[in-house]
Amino acid sequence: xxxxxxxxxxxxxxxxxxxxxxxxxSGATSQKPQCVIDTFTEYYAQRNAAVHRGAHTLAVxxxxxxxGGRAAxxxxxxxxxxxxxxxxxxxEALNIVALGIDRASxxxxxxxxxxxxxxxxxxxxxxxxxxxxNLVPWQQLAASTGASLRWLPVTEAGELDLSELDSIVDExxxxxxxxxxxxxxGTVNPxxxxxxxxxxxxxxxxxDACQSVPHMPVDFVxxxxxxxxxxxxxxxxxxxxxxxxxxxxxxxxxxxxxxxxSMITTVTMENTEFMPAPQRFEAGTQPVAEVAAxxxxxxxxxxxxxxxxxxxxxxxxxxxLDGIAEIPGIRVLGSAExxxxxxxxxxxxxxxxxxGQYLDSQGVAVRVGHHCAQPLHRRFGVTASTRASTYxxxxxxDCQRFLAALAEVRPFFGVGEQAS
Amino acid sequence: xxTQMQQLYQQVILDHSRxxxxxxxxxxxxxxxxxxxxxxxxxxxxxxxxLETELLEDGRIAVRWSGDGCSIxxxxxxxxxxxxDDSTIEGMLKIEGQFHExxxxxxxxxxxxxxxxxxxxxxxxxxxPARIKCALLSWVAFKDxxxxxxxxxxxxxxx
Numbered sequence: 001x002x003x004x005x006x007x008x009x010x011x012x013x014x015x016x017x018x019x020x021x022x023x024x025x026s027g028a029t030s031q032k033p034q035c036v037i038d039t040f041t042e043y044y045a046q047r048n049a050a051v052h053r054g055a056h057t058l059a060v061x062x063x064x065x066x067x068g069g070r071a072a073x074x075x076x077x078x079x080x081x082x083x084x085x086x087x088x089x090x091x092e093a094l095n096i097v098a099l100g101i102d103r104a105s106x107x108x109x110x111x112x113x114x115x116x117x118x119x120x121x122x123x124x125x126x127x128x129x130x131x132x133x134n135l136v137p138w139q140q141l142a143a144s145t146g147a148s149l150r151w152l153p154v155t156e157a158g159e160l161d162l163s164e165l166d167s168i169v170d171e172x173x174x175x176x177x178x179x180x181x182x183x184x185x186g187t188v189n190p191x192x193x194x195x196x197x198x199x200x201x202x203x204x205x206x207x208d209a210c211q212s213v214p215h216m217p218v219d220f221v222x223x224x225x226x227x228x229x230x231x232x233x234x235x236x237x238x239x240x241x242x243x244x245x246x247x248x249x250x251x252x253x254x255x256x257x258x259x260x261x262s263m264i265t266t267v268t269m270e271n272t273e274f275m276p277a278p279q280r281f282e283a284g285t286q287p288v289a290e291v292a293a294x295x296x297x298x299x300x301x302x303x304x305x306x307x308x309x310x311x312x313x314x315x316x317x318x319x320x321l322d323g324i325a326e327i328p329g330i331r332v333l334g335s336a337e338x339x340x341x342x343x344x345x346x347x348x349x350x351x352x353x354x355x356g357q358y359l360d361s362q363g364v365a366v367r368v369g370h371h372c373a374q375p376l377h378r379r380f381g382v383t384a385s386t387r388a389s390t391y392x393x394x395x396x397x398d399c400q401r402f403l404a405a406l407a408e409v410r411p412f413f414g415v416g417e418q419a420s
Numbered sequence: 421x422x423t424q425m426q427q428l429y430q431q432v433i434l435d436h437s438r439x440x441x442x443x444x445x446x447x448x449x450x451x452x453x454x455x456x457x458x459x460x461x462x463x464x465x466x467x468x469x470x471l472e473t474e475l476l477e478d479g480r481i482a483v484r485w486s487g488d489g490c491s492i493x494x495x496x497x498x499x500x501x502x503x504x505d506d507s508t509i510e511g512m513l514k515i516e517g518q519f520h521e522x523x524x525x526x527x528x529x530x531x532x533x534x535x536x537x538x539x540x541x542x543x544x545x546x547x548x549p550a551r552i553k554c555a556l557l558s559w560v561a562f563k564d565x566x567x568x569x570x571x572x573x574x575x576x577x578x579x
Contacts, residue, residue, distance in 0.1 A: 017424070353465055353490035353554065354429075361425045369465040383466045383488050413491065414434060 002312050005304065006393045008033040012326065019363025023400040027183055027389030028367050029233050030214060033300055036236060039293040050307075051288055052262065052279075062288055069291035070278065072298040073243055077213060077228070078221035085244040085278035086286055090210045091133040093229035093244035094177075096281055098137035099205055100254040101175065105145045110254035116174075116204075116254060120146035123172040125203070127152040127160055127189075128379055129182045132372045134208040134229075138177055147174070154379050158185040165197055173203040180212035184371050184387060185334035186317070186342030188212070191223045199224075210234055214301075214391070215340045216310040220245050236301060237294035240287050253276030258283040295345050309392045313341030316390040316399055323403035329416045330406070331365015333380050341390030344371070347406075349415030352384040356413055359386075362405035364398075424506025427544030429491070432499075436538070437472065437491035442483045442501025446472045454576055455479065458561040462553050467493050471561035473569045479508045485558065492542075492551050497558035499538045506537075509566070515539065516559055523552045540561070 006012060009031045009295040014021050023031060043065060049058035051066045070081035074203055103109060118316060123137050128151050142149040150168050153161040165260035176198045181188050198205045207228040212218050214235035220228045232241040235414040256263060256274055260283040265273040274280045320343045324330050347355050356368035367387045370377050388402055410416040455474040467489030474482040483501040487494060504512055519539050524528050527547035531540035545555045
């Protein structure tokens with residue numbers, strides 16, 4: 001099945017100089033199947049109109065596409081369509097939660113929002129492996145409210161160090177925000193353990209699901225998280241679209257940050273009543289074509305089956321890890337058993353940028369740098385790393401081409417001759 | 421190996437990236453002459469450099485730096501230090517101007533080796549838009565630090 005569906009992704013036929021393309025940067029953004037690309041043309045050619053207004057036929061078609069996208073996403077990650085709020089990206093989704101709590105802490109949102117209010121003496125807990133998008137908004141919230149920011153450290157194996165979990169997440173903790181899967185290490189975190197601790201102390205749980213939803217079966221209802229965020233573009237969908245998922249009673253109580261058109265019930269010169277979720281978080285014109293295209297992407301993922309995607313990528317991860325282990329001078333960051341097909345590593349004596357440049361000359365696309373996770377890199381004693389990340393369209397040949405090119409990196413830069 | 425890679429990673433660049441000239445402890449306030457300091461970071465990759473300039477009595481500029489980054493950025497700082505050792509302030513400003521122009525030429529400009537010396541080896545870098553910042557990082561720090569050193573000298577004169 002996976003050999004066949006590679007043909008659905010036209011960009012994989014592109015060539016880089018004289019080499020065929022091996023795209024191993026899906027952790028940054030995924031490539032799109034032809035059906036997703038076609039949805040844009042079809043939407044603008046046959047369905048385009050303003051949603052949630054107008055009595056004409058096109059408006060109905062556009063609204064159906066927009067709301068149908070919500071239903072598709074709810075089918076993928078659990079819950080009702082109303083629990084799916086569209087955002088610009090996952091970063092915005094996480095900011096909506098952090099800033100909503102900030103507003104509640106400053107008296108906005110009335111009685112209903114008081115459940116979110118935090119201040120001095122309270123704590124917010126994150127982890128050392130967060131993407132900056134799930135760290136900086138919480139730093140800002142702590143600074144704005146006087147709450148303290150704590151974090152769960154990361155072990156040498158690239159897993160969360162939970163030995164002090166009970167003292168780090170304690171009765172003062174009001175928010176526990178963590179990533180489901182590390183965007184650098186590929187580690188899958190134990191959501192159940194963390195949620196159980198949060199429940200024991202009455203903390204809200206915010207899950208960054210950017211690297212899990214595209215690569216494995218995820219059900220936010222089963223995981224019992226309060227809020228979750230992910231982006232469309234990492235899951236075969238378009239850029240410019242993210243998802244904020246939440247429990248209905250929490251979404252309806254959280255004060256909105258972006259206000260204006262399309263999210264109100266009654267407006268007077270003095271006052272405004274907001275709509276319930278999801279519309280209360282969707283001020284202004286929405287990315288309707290992107291939603292339509294993402295619905296196609298979700299349909300594609302469901303047809304392939306996320307459990308199959310996960311198994312396929314686990315096989316590729318083994319090929320990558322086994323192959324890297326045979327190349328001298330490469331240190332893989334982390335060694336978690338529970339992981340997806342994302343592998344970050346340091347090449348001794350060669351900077352990640354130079355590694356990436358060399359791999360590109362061989363047609364292999366990887367990510368280099370700090371991957372928006374500077375504290376995690378500091379934890380491993382490096383400022384930058386190289387990351388290979390797989391997706392459903394990759395095959396063993398991609399991994400082998402990557403490994404062959406990687407083996408040439410240190411010789412090219414003239415380091416480690418004695419060792420080899 | 422593709423020709424583009426050979427153009428990018430000239431032997432001069434690889435050599436400088438391994439044995440780095442000017443990569444030494446900063447003196448800070450212990451510097452004898454008027455001096456300036458600059459810390460530059462490339463936020464997209466985390467590469468960084470701390471660079472110090474000190475105006476010497478013979479009209480040259482002593483350059484000291486420490487940094488962490490790719491071969492292009494480290495080699496560029498090394499070449500810069502080497503050039504400073506053989507040049508005056510005016511000469512370095514001329515080199516800086518030409519190097520800046522060369523880096524933004526997208527490979528269309530011929531490097532003047534008479535002026536640029538080893539820095540001419542970076543011509544190939546201008547064809548890689550993602551790497552131009554790497555080559556310029558130390559030069560941005562140098563210009564900033566030099567400005568400060570010159571201001572410090574003026575203040576000393578008027579004191």
